[in-house]
Amino acid sequence: MLDPKFVRENTDVVREALARRHYPHHFLESFLKADSHWRVTTQELDHLKNERNRMTPNGKPTEDQLLVLKQLAETIKQRQDSVNQAEDAVKNAALFLPNIPDASVVSGETESDNIEIKRVGEPRLFEFQPLAHDELATRRGLIDFEAAVKVTGARFALYRGSGARLERSLINFMLDLHTQRHGYTEILPSVIVNTASLIGTGQLPKFESDLFRITDTDFWLSPTAEVQLTNSARDTIVHEEQLPVRLTAHTSCFRKEAGSYGKDMAGIIRQHQFNKIELVQMVNPTESMTGLHELLGHAEAVLVALGLPYRVVQLCTGDLGFSAGITYDIEVWFPSQGKYREISSCSNFFDFQARRAMIRYREKLTGKVNYLHTINGSGLAVGRTFAAILENFQNEDGSITVPPALVPYLNLEQL
RNA sequence: GGAGAGAUACCCAAGUGGCUGAAGGGGGCGGUUUGCUAAACCGUUAGUAGGGUUAAACCUAGCGAGGGUUCGAAUCCCUCUCUCUCCGCCA
Numbered sequence: 024m025l026d027p028k029f030v031r032e033n034t035d036v037v038r039e040a041l042a043r044r045h046y047p048h049h050f051l052e053s054f055l056k057a058d059s060h061w062r063v064t065t066q067e068l069d070h071l072k073n074e075r076n077r078m079t080p081n082g083k084p085t086e087d088q089l090l091v092l093k094q095l096a097e098t099i100k101q102r103q104d105s106v107n108q109a110e111d112a113v114k115n116a117a118l119f120l121p122n123i124p125d126a127s128v129v130s131g132e133t134e135s136d137n138i139e140i141k142r143v144g145e146p147r148l149f150e151f152q153p154l155a156h157d158e159l160a161t162r163r164g165l166i167d168f169e170a171a172v173k174v175t176g177a178r179f180a181l182y183r184g185s186g187a188r189l190e191r192s193l194i195n196f197m198l199d200l201h202t203q204r205h206g207y208t209e210i211l212p213s214v215i216v217n218t219a220s221l222i223g224t225g226q227l228p229k230f231e232s233d234l235f236r237i238t239d240t241d242f243w244l245s246p247t248a249e250v251q252l253t254n255s256a257r258d259t260i261v262h263e264e265q266l267p268v269r270l271t272a273h274t275s276c277f278r279k280e281a282g283s284y285g286k287d288m289a290g291i292i293r294q295h296q297f298n299k300i301e302l303v304q305m306v307n308p309t310e311s312m313t314g315l316h317e318l319l320g321h322a323e324a325v326l327v328a329l330g331l332p333y334r335v336v337q338l339c340t341g342d343l344g345f346s347a348g349i350t351y352d353i354e355v356w357f358p359s360q361g362k363y364r365e366i367s368s369c370s371n372f373f374d375f376q377a378r379r380a381m382i383r384y385r386e387k388l389t390g391k392v393n394y395l396h397t398i399n400g401s402g403l404a405v406g407r408t409f410a411a412i413l414e415n416f417q418n419e420d421g422s423i424t425v426p427p428a429l430v431p432y433l434n435l436e437q438l
Numbered sequence: 439g440g441a442g443a444g445a446u447a448c449c450c451a452a453g454u455g456g457c458u459g460a461a462g463g464g465g466g467c468g469g470u471u472u473g474c475u476a477a478a479c480c481g482u483u484a485g486u487a488g489g490g491u492u493a494a495a496c497c498u499a500g501c502g503a504g505g506g507u508u509c510g511a512a513u514c515c516c517u518c519u520c521u522c523u524c525c526g527c528c529a
Contacts, residue, residue, distance in 0.1 A: 027488095062488095065488075065489065069498045072498060076498090079509075083509095094509095096508085392485085
């Protein structure tokens with residue numbers, strides 16, 4: 024959420040930000056309208072309440088006083104109703120305003136306008152036609168797609184044997200790296216979250232159609248552990264010395280993938296349920312850009328350790344997520360597709376999520392309470408890492424060489 | 439799923455309609471005394487959100503959350519959330 028005061032006083036900045044995102048500007052107009060209406064109504068109400076407070080005697084009121092007070096109470100009641108309505112309108116409008124892109128983010132419309140920052144690792148030259156990961160996985164009996172369709176449906180997977188073991192090894196390997204080398208505290212949260220949490224990180228109210236909801240409850244399947252990790256600090260004030268807070272978690276993530284019919288239907292690139300290691304940092308506002316680059320490095324370290332070629336791109340304004348102020352995507356090389364595909368998305372949200380979720384810190388020097396900054400990224404999407412390993416380390420006979428870093432976890436050198 | 443008891447400030451806790459934004463204690467902070475520490479004593483401890491202002495002043499809200507009754511609610515009524523105890527069921 025943006026600071027209502029800031030929006031009110033810097034409409035040009037916000038208007039410009041929405042334009043850069045190609046986001047409809049009527050959201051701003053409705054916010055401003057609702058906001059000014061709310062302010063006027065609230066002031067009137069506050070005046071009336073002040074009058075009542077001044078007039079109310081300490082004991083029983085006289086008949087005359089009672090007459091006046093009764094009338095006043097009636098007026099206040101009516102005003103209160105309009106204030107409540109106005110307040111709902113403002114809150115709702117505010118929740119639909121996206122974050123302001125950082126000044127350094129380049130304007131653009133689609134992912135083709137994203138900026139490549141760097142490439143790491145050389146894509147391997149194959150002397151044979153490299154197979155797609157789903158083909159490899161099926162041939163080696165690592166994933167049983169037919170069984171998954173039977174059990175659940177399309178866009179689900181059933182890992183089998185050393186396939187299941189590889190997925191589990193990757194999870195352990197990544198968690199160990201982040202907790203032992205990068206200073207994150209491991210969290211094991213529920214995968215079901217409530218509405219307030221999804222509003223806190225910005226998935227709701229705007230993106231309900233991307234989410235699985237559990238019928239007749241206030242519960243949803245979490246689309247990313249960002250929701251659980253960030254909201255674990257919702258409505259709290261931490262001491263400045265406790266920052267930065269670094270949390271990591273492995274969870275299953277659930278997405279409807281509405282509107283992506285036909286995209287990535289084969290394999291495990293785009294699933295309704297997938298494993299992901301999430302990295303979340305809550306930091307002092309002065310350190311959030313440093314934190315973002317560090318976090319990006321933490322995610323990259325996984326690919327470096329596994330020996331997978333990747334590149335880093337910076338998202339343009341049009342590709343930027345609703346809550347993010349600046350985002351770097353890490354894309355890993357897929358030989359069968361001859362291109363880089365997203366495997367992590369690392370963002371600085373500035374105080375956008377902290378405001379929605381009321382996550383604050385107390386300044387040591389002044390004792391003042393401030394919103395902190397939140398940063399998060401995948402470290403990494405496990406299924407996509409699985410797929411990338413299969414493709415990049417495949418041999419001509421269809422076997423897969425296990426990256427040395429994973430051998431201690433897998434106890435196998437070949438799949 | 440059933441029955442009961444709770445939720446008040448950093449913590450414990452009093453408060454059953456106006457004199458309460460809140461007694462009392464603990465803890466924290468500051469001070470007096472002291473060679474230092476401790477003890478004792480004195481003082482202080484409402485933060486926060488919103489409006490307002492150049493900044494203040496000032497105003498409003500706030501006793502788990504949301505409604506209701508009332509001129510007036512921490513206090514009465516309703517709904518919900520969470521915590522605890524017992525029973526049932528259960529990995």
